[in-house]
Amino acid sequence: MNRNGLMKHAHDWITRLGSQARVADRCGISTAALSLWLGGKYGADTASLDKKIAKALGYKESDWVTVENVKNFKTVKFVFDQCKEISMWMAISSNAGSGKTRSLEHIFNTDLSGSIVLIQAEEWAAHQFLERLHGKLTSTPLKGYMTNNELLDKVIALLNEMDGHPILVIDEADKLKPSALRQLIPIYNRTEEHLGCVLAGTENLQKEIKAGVRKRLKGYDEIDSRLGRSYITLDGATEKDVYTICEANGVTSETSKLTVWSEIEKVEKFVRVRTTQGEREVKVLHCEDFRRLRRLITREKLLNKTSGK
Incomplete structure (x- = not known):
């Protein structure tokens, strides 16, 4: 487990809840134990304590980058x-x-x-x-x-x-x-x-x-x-979005990005765009399955790593 990542996560929770005492209470440990753990001075093996804190605070390790501008x-x-x-x-x-x-x-x-x-x-x-x-x-x-x-x-x-x-x-x-x-x-x-x-x-x-x-x-x-009798649906990712997600997650070569886009399943959806003549609807391809997209990006990342790209 990445202890630095977990400790940052714990500090975020202290900011969120307002005190170490509240975070310790949430984790089911003493404030003193949490303070020692945060300061790197907890004497015993911290593995079990790490797991307890991670579970209580919902810490998940992931190197996946969520892209906000898609x-x-x-x-x-x-x-x-x-x-x-x-x-x-x-x-x-x-x-x-x-x-x-x-x-x-x-x-x-x-x-x-x-x-x-x-x-x-x-x-x-x-x-x-x-x-x-x-x-x-x-x-x-x-x-x-x-x-x-x-x-x-x-x-x-x-x-x-x-x-x-x-x-x-x-x-x-x-x-x-x-x-x-x-x-x-x-x-x-x-x-x-x-x-x-x-x-x-x-x-x-x-x-x-x-x-x-x-x-x-x-x-x-x-x-x-x-709920206002209305429900929001998500359109998916355009080709530009997919390329942006690829780049944010370490897949930067044009060949690899094109491979991901060509292999992902896509559907056509109408999108309203602005033109010099005003607004009109055009058909744009969208990828709907982000889990599949992540697998393809991970695969390309591993292939590039093994090939030394």
Whole structure:
């Protein structure tokens, strides 16, 4: 494990939470232990402590560079900024591999305000969802069993205590079970004009909510209404975007960049462009699968390394 990277990550969390004590509390260790670890003076073997801190603070090692000036990232950042600044609720519903998760994680990791709550959803029912959300909001463990309503009250109180335009980001929101999704209704109602929220998921997020509205299932019309009844999709990466991503991640030769672009699957999409005669729509090729793009770039990087390019 890259201890320098982990220590920088820990320092970012200290800035985010405001003190070493709060970070230590989150990691389940003493403030003294964290202070010694940060100063390189922790006497024992630090491997187990490194792992404990990394897990508690969500540290992930990666040499992949997220590029901020490409189309998909700009769209995700625009949605995030709108929701945060004016306490809006919006949803991004786009195909798997479109870069939603990596973009949201990058935004979270580079923001040190402490005003972002990022949770990676799983197939949780209401109680599981509220427990996990509570754990993201505070390091104080729950005492004994609580009903859904009791948990909801605690979560909403913690959200309302947050300063600086707080925002809740729920990634893979399409995995949540209906009972968990319905918890968003009282959260919205009781944090309105204070809390922004971004729901992100595959195209199933929009499909399932719209299907719930058509079938008049409990809560779905209210959820759809709170999201403005509209869903943001991500177009993908243009050829220029792909070349920019290649260069940022160490693939700089024109041959390698062209290889990546020629092998990646592409779809045509209409894009509005400005001309001397005004605006018009033109067809532009887009790559939609960023996971596949990353694999191709990694392959080219390794090939260039082994060939000495």
